[in-house]
Amino acid sequence: MPTPNVHVFSDLAALMAAAKQFVLEQARGAIARCGRFTVALAGGNTPKPLYQSLVGATTPWSQWHIFWGDERYVPHDHPDSNAGMAFQAWLNHVAIPRNQIYPMPTEEPDPQTAADRYEQTLHRVFGTRKGEFPRFDLILLGMGPDGHTASLFPHTPALRVSDRLIAVGSKDGQPRLTFTVPLINHARQILFLVTGANKQTALRHIFAGTGDPYLYPARLITGNALWFLDEAAAEGVVENA
Numbered sequence: 001m002p003t004p005n006v007h008v009f010s011d012l013a014a015l016m017a018a019a020k021q022f023v024l025e026q027a028r029g030a031i032a033r034c035g036r037f038t039v040a041l042a043g044g045n046t047p048k049p050l051y052q053s054l055v056g057a058t059t060p061w062s063q064w065h066i067f068w069g070d071e072r073y074v075p076h077d078h079p080d081s082n083a084g085m086a087f088q089a090w091l092n093h094v095a096i097p098r099n100q101i102y103p104m105p106t107e108e109p110d111p112q113t114a115a116d117r118y119e120q121t122l123h124r125v126f127g128t129r130k131g132e133f134p135r136f137d138l139i140l141l142g143m144g145p146d147g148h149t150a151s152l153f154p155h156t157p158a159l160r161v162s163d164r165l166i167a168v169g170s171k172d173g174q175p176r177l178t179f180t181v182p183l184i185n186h187a188r189q190i191l192f193l194v195t196g197a198n199k200q201t202a203l204r205h206i207f208a209g210t211g212d213p214y215l216y217p218a219r220l221i222t223g224n225a226l227w228f229l230d231e232a233a234a235e236g237v238v239e240n241a
């Protein structure tokens with residue numbers, strides 16, 4: 001595990017303000033570089049204030065392309081849907097063209113069919129072929145108290161999928177769709193947003209020099225990652241936190 005690039009913030013508001021500026025800066029750079037910004041969203045609760053804060057941002061929304069790094073296998077109007085959360089908090093309130101927002105398909109009876117469909121969508125949008133990994137400008141990630149990220153849960157088969165973009169994850173027997181480890185690691189920039197004291201134990205294992213990545217899957221994320229933590233998550237984990 002490379003030495004993590006960690007920033008600790010005094011509280012949630014400071015972390016989210018920094019995350020908003022970071023995302024907008026990544027967007028500005030990508031749009032200047034290649035005329036569009038490709039970003040994959042994290043689910044769960046942590047990123048919601050960030051998404052809400054982006055509603056008022058000044059940025060060329062018409063050049064943003066929105067994806068999800070994972071999804072619960074429920075309809076997008078279900079309270080657990082990561083897509084539903086992002087639409088309600090942000091995407092319904094900004095002028096990103098609807099055909100540039102790519103929710104993971106969860107209406108297929110078979111999750112593997114949905115995973116294959118989303119993989120084809122990524123290849124289409126990025127102009128890549130099977131066996132190639134699209135390079136996202138930014139992938140946002142959270143981390144669970146068990147050290148999972150996206151829907152890459154401890155000791156699940158999805159952790160070992162190395163030849164696909166999208167895998168079928170599983171949590172408590174419920175299917176999930178998730179970016180694979182190599183797709184995440186291929187990103188130009190990864191940003192973890194981790195808050196709360198209940199994440200300390202997992203962070204300690206993930207930032208340790210050695211450890212079991214199949215027990216703490218965020219250890220598998222060895223790409224260009226930046227970690228934004230609040231003091232509650234960083235206490236006892238990061239010096240001077």
Ligand code: 6PG
Binds near residue numbers: 043045047070072141
């Ligand atoms: C999901 C997420 C997941 C999340 C972590 C942290 O679908 O739940 O993508 O990986 O980021 O579980 O969740 P919280 O931010 O709610 O703590």
